[in-house]
Amino acid sequence: MRQARHPDVTELTLVSVLTALSDPIRVGVVRVLSDGRERGWGELRAPVAKSTLSHHLRVLRDAGITRTRQEGTRCYVTLRRDDVEARFPGLLDVVLAAAHADDVGRQVELGAGAS
Template sequence: MRQAHHPEPSEITLTGVMAALSDPIRVGLVRVLADGRERGWGELRAPVAKSTLSHHLRVLRDAGLTRTRQEGTRCFVLLRREDLQTRFPGLLEVVLVAAEADDVGRQVGVKDGALSR
């Protein structure tokens, strides 16, 4: 895997973030990652093919919502909560509360027995 590009906080745009959050699977991934734990891609559970999950994770990374780190052959993902809070104060919390209220992304989770880092 080549080195992933992560936008600088000043490069994160509202329209990019909102576009990335326009899919329920991606909202579910953000909900899972909102606990602040770094997760291995293999720990994530979603009702999509691995290639589709990889696409969703790339969309979140490209929009500046997540940071991806490679360790050997494994990839790990972390929500960029502080960067998002600095750039758009309160936005992430509002999205998470609304997603919880409407149960958006409920089908996304962590595999049973997955250890968090």
């Protein structure tokens, strides 16, 4: 597998970030990752096929919202909170608060064995 490309913080655009956050599954992934911990892709549970979840993770990565790290055959993802905050101060906090209030993304959770 080739190394994933992550946009520099200066390359993040409001349109790409908001587009990535326009899907409830992707908002759910961000909610799960908002605790600041790196998670293995296999820990994430969503009511979509694995290939669809992989697509959602790629959209988030391409928008600069998450960072993906590969270790052998495993992939790990983390929220780029500091980078998004540097470019768009307060945006993630507002999105996460609204998602929590409206229960958006609740269907994405950590699977058994995740701590």
